[in-house]
Amino acid sequence: GESVGLHLPTLSVQEGDNSIINCAYSNSASDYFIWYKQESGKGPQFIIDIRSNMDKRQGQRVTVLLNKTVKHLSLQIAATQPGDSAVYFCAENIGRGTSYGKLTFGQGTILTVHP
C-alpha cells in the first residue's frame, strides 16, 4: 500500500543548531512531496515542496533533500530557533484515480528547540 512515515518521532536540539527531520515513503510512483509545520492549535503550515525531478531544493533556512533510490526525504533547518518548535509532517501527493489531489501524511516528528 501507499504510506509515508517518519523515522524519528521526536527531536530535541539546542538553539542555533541545525536540525534534520527524516521521512520515508513507500510509493515509488510518487512525484511531489511537501513539508508542513504544525504548531499547537493551528493547521499545517506549508514550508517547502519538491518535485521528483529534483533532488534538492532550498528555501529560507530550510532545505529539502529527496533520494528516490531509497525513497527518502529529509528537511534540514539551519540555525534552529525556539519558534521552530512544532510538529513537522512530510506529505506525498498521490494524484491518481479516485484519490486525485490526495495528500498522504506521515505521523509527524516533534521538534523541540531549547534556548
Added chain:
Amino acid sequence: ETGVTQSPTHLIKTRGQQVTLRCSSQSGHNTVSWYQQALGQGPQFIFQYYREEENGRGNFPPRFSGLQFPNYSSELNVNALELDDSALYLCASSLQSGRRETQYFGPGTRLLVL
C-alpha cells in the same frame, strides 16, 4: 496566515447527531480538500471538491459528505456521529486540482463527540 478560515473553532456533539463544518477558501482557489486529524496523528484525506464537484475521496464512509459553493466556500457534513469522529477537521484550498498543487490549510475545527 493562509487566508483559509474555518468555523466553528470548537464543537461538542453527542453520538448520533449530525454536524456541519464550514470553510472559506483562499481567494481565487477553486479546489478545497478536507482532512481529519486524530490526536497525535497526521491528517487523513476525506475528499476533495473542484468546481463544486467531488473530485476524489479517501477511505471514509458515505455519512461524510460535502458541498462546495460558487464562491468557493465549502461545508463538511457528518451524519450519525460516532465517538471515533472526535478529531480536528482541516480544510485546505489550492489554486487548481492537481497532483502538484500546494494545499494551504485553515486552522481547523476541533470536534468532540460524547
